[in-house]
Amino acid sequence: MTKSEIEAAVFAALRQIAPEVDPTAIDRELPLRDAAEIDSFDFLNLLIGIQERLGVEIPEADYRRISTLDSLIAYNSVFAANTAPFPPLAYPPAES
Amino acid sequence: MGEYRMPSLGADMQRGVLGHWLVKPGDRVSRGDIIAVIGTDKADIEAEVFEDGVVERLLAKPGDELPVGAVLATIRGDAGPPAPNEPSAPAPPPAPASVRASPLARRLAAEWHVDLASIAGTGPGGVIERHDVEAAAKHVPPPEPARPGASEPSVALSGMRRAIAVAMARSNWEIPHYYLETSIDMRTALAWLEQANAVRPLKDRLLPAAILLKAVVRALAIVPELNGHWVDGQPRSSAAIHLGVAVALRQGGLIIPCIRDAGPRSVDDMMQGLRGCVERARSGRLRTSDLSDATITVTNLGDLGVEVVHGVIYPPQVALVGFGRIRERPWAEDGMLGVRPVLEATLAGDHRASDGRDGARFLDALDKLLQKPDTL
Numbered sequence: 001m002t003k004s005e006i007e008a009a010v011f012a013a014l015r016q017i018a019p020e021v022d023p024t025a026i027d028r029e030l031p032l033r034d035a036a037e038i039d040s041f042d043f044l045n046l047l048i049g050i051q052e053r054l055g056v057e058i059p060e061a062d063y064r065r066i067s068t069l070d071s072l073i074a075y076n077s078v079f080a081a082n083t084a085p086f087p088p089l090a091y092p093p094a095e096s
Numbered sequence: 097m098g099e100y101r102m103p104s105l106g107a108d109m110q111r112g113v114l115g116h117w118l119v120k121p122g123d124r125v126s127r128g129d130i131i132a133v134i135g136t137d138k139a140d141i142e143a144e145v146f147e148d149g150v151v152e153r154l155l156a157k158p159g160d161e162l163p164v165g166a167v168l169a170t171i172r173g174d175a176g177p178p179a180p181n182e183p184s185a186p187a188p189p190p191a192p193a194s195v196r197a198s199p200l201a202r203r204l205a206a207e208w209h210v211d212l213a214s215i216a217g218t219g220p221g222g223v224i225e226r227h228d229v230e231a232a233a234k235h236v237p238p239p240e241p242a243r244p245g246a247s248e249p250s251v252a253l254s255g256m257r258r259a260i261a262v263a264m265a266r267s268n269w270e271i272p273h274y275y276l277e278t279s280i281d282m283r284t285a286l287a288w289l290e291q292a293n294a295v296r297p298l299k300d301r302l303l304p305a306a307i308l309l310k311a312v313v314r315a316l317a318i319v320p321e322l323n324g325h326w327v328d329g330q331p332r333s334s335a336a337i338h339l340g341v342a343v344a345l346r347q348g349g350l351i352i353p354c355i356r357d358a359g360p361r362s363v364d365d366m367m368q369g370l371r372g373c374v375e376r377a378r379s380g381r382l383r384t385s386d387l388s389d390a391t392i393t394v395t396n397l398g399d400l401g402v403e404v405v406h407g408v409i410y411p412p413q414v415a416l417v418g419f420g421r422i423r424e425r426p427w428a429e430d431g432m433l434g435v436r437p438v439l440e441a442t443l444a445g446d447h448r449a450s451d452g453r454d455g456a457r458f459l460d461a462l463d464k465l466l467q468k469p470d471t472l
Contacts, residue, residue, distance in 0.1 A: 018346065019227060019230045019231045020231075020233055020346065020347070037346075039344075040303050040304070040305070041303065041305075041371075041374050044298075044301060044303065045375075048298050048299055051298055057297070057298050058298075059294065060290055060293045060294065060301070061290070061294075
């Protein structure tokens with residue numbers, strides 16, 4: 001997925017929990033909870049919305065890494081790319 | 097024959113507006129089915145029917161404002177005979193092409209200067225509901241600022257604000273409040289929560305609120321004087337615990353849905369109950385069972401960064417529990433100084449129904465329970 005596709009998915013998840021907030025207009029470096037006035041319930045639902053769209057399940061231990069909109073998009077850019085299945089290994093390995 | 101009446105959806109509710117019917121004569125209904133949407137000052141409520149049967153006649157039409165207790169429809173129980181055939185009234189002329197919207201959606205549209213005619217409704221039958229107005233509202237330009245020197249227009253109180261004003265004024269007038277607070281070390285509880293969430297999928301994750309609510313329920317078993325109502329000059333303790341949860345709405349205002357029968361719920365059940373209440377409250381889809389009278393209310397403003405909550409009891413309840421923000425504070429224990437995540441818990445009590453000693457026992461029990469979260 002491209003970064004803009006990931007951004008679009010995050011924006012869509014954010015609009016679902018805060019429909020009156022324009023994700024393109026909020027301060028991307030402020031903590032999201034302040035920038036979009038979302039509480040812990042909203043935040044959990046945001047992560048569920050992102051998981052539905054990108055397949056990324058963010059562990060609680062990583063919450064401190066995704067506190068801003070920018071860091072949330074960056075995190076998903078790394079992990080969404082890695083949810084694609086690896087190509088099957090040939091076994092036994094082809095003889096060189 | 098059963099009569100379906102305008103339900104009472106709050107201690108101060110006098111009248112409600114029938115928004116729209118979700119059934120028609122001849123439909124079979126079962127206990128718990130949602131058969132209508134009723135508008136109150138605070139929200140549109142999905143009204144459930146409490147008996148099995150067949151809908152006979154719809155006596156109220158959308159938009160009718162009726163007092164609590166007014167008959168809205170008749171429902172024939174399965175054992176009852178059908179009503180005698182009445183000549184059917186001529187079908188009313190079709191309404192002019194007016195916009196179908198729930199009462200709450202209409203009020204929000206008026207407050208936010210949103211044109212209802214421009215919105216496609218996503219409710220049953222294309223009805224415009226609150227979330228449709230919310231989505232449209234973000235595209236509306238702000239109203240023209242008043243010219244300098246022009247006098248400020250008076251702002252009419254919204255229905256919700258009025259309802260809150262009435263309830264809070266009544267509380268302060270009637271209830272002699274006492275307040276207690278305590279600091280709770282949440283280190284063990286938060287560590288337990290992190291471990292619990294590590295083995296749960298995202299949609300089943302527990303928020304701190306779930307274990308706080310569970311601890312409240314367990315502490316109420318020790319101090320039952322705080323769980324119930326003050327009615328006709330007497331305390332009426334309740335065997336069941338129906339937890340009112342104060343939910344802030346995104347466009348402002350507060351609503352108090354209720355997690356019914358919270359006593360036997362596990363922490364996971366409590367989380368699902370809380371999730372249901374919050375989501376229904378915020379999407380304007382509360383049900384009558386959500387708004388039955390709570391026996392105690394919990395308010396949690398910690399998410400907003402407020403450290404301590406000294407709240408106002410919602411009559412006829414006799415107590416309110418408040419939880420502030422969990423934040424790191426210096427903590428002395430066994431002669432050593434450390435840093436712990438600390439939560440300020442408060443209790444507002446009705447001094448007619450309990451006294452400071454009861455409140456102190458409650459907060460002490462709450463603290464002890466949160467130090468052993470695996471026993472919750």
